[in-house]
Amino acid sequence: MINSDDLAFFQMIASNPSLAETARTLNVTPPTVTQRLQTLEQKLQLKLVERHARRISLTEEGALLAQKGKLILTDLADLIDDLDRQKKDISGCLRVLSPFSFGQQYIAPLLAEFQSLYPNLTIELELSDIPNWSVGKSWDVIIYIGELRDSSLTLHHIAPNGRFLCASPSYLEKHGFPSHPDDLRDHQCIALRENAEDVTMWRFSNSRTNEQSAIRITPKLASNDSRVAKQWALQGLGIIHRSEWDLTKEIKEGRLVRLLPDYRLPSANIVALTGTNHRAQTLRTAKFLEMLKHELGAKPWYD
Incomplete structure (x- = not known):
């Protein structure tokens, strides 16, 4: 069975007047070209080239192989181009x-x-x-x-x-600042129910002493909508445990205050x-x- 390399090689032979010229075009020795041509003829069990003193001519079978092979190589090149364009196309x-x-x-x-x-x-x-x-x-x-x-x-x-613990200035003015995670038991906490997590278990790690704390809160308010939970916190209704991406703007504007800064919450x-x-x-x-x-x-x- 011949392949595309065989077809391309024979196209080179068909486009040159002699095997020696084919060898120069391919930058190989003439015996290399002769041996490869013989191998191709043996594969097909056909004579493809008539050798003359200073030139070659294609047999009828060789002319057919050159003609059909050129069409096959052109179609193959077109197919590869189409596949490359498909690969590069975002669709x-x-x-x-x-x-x-x-x-x-x-x-x-x-x-x-x-x-x-x-x-x-x-x-x-x-x-x-x-x-x-x-x-x-x-x-x-x-x-x-x-x-x-x-x-x-x-x-x-x-x-x-990261995750932050926050409350509004109005809530803190009324209820005071917690100084330790244990103090949260005496505060109004807001729970956000998402990702099937245990949202009433708040875990802390002291950034200086590495002290670990786990506090089970009893939320006064709970929602599965983060916008609702944050709005309750902004209204001064309790302390919220939430991602930094969602609270950073309100903290910068002073509408929420970050609590227990010496304690880290598990990252998200x-x-x-x-x-x-x-x-x-x-x-x-x-x-x-x-x-x-x-x-x-x-x-x-x-x-």
């Missing part, structure tokens, strides 16, 4: 699952920008604070914030994200989850991951 549908508030503020604008860069692309964005892992394969990218206990998906780090880094088959990862997914890391890795909530 199809990009399906993204994201937490609700973060998705509204950061993922939705980035997806709109991404689609404008690649007009042949369509976007599907679903927002949910309780992602359904059982249907993870239906998403190209899952944005996740929080403690990731177990996942068979591939994790891509997007941005660091922002990550993207994709399927485990790297070869199957589409170019649109890879390019969107690049955009996420570039745009969110700089922590734009501090701008």
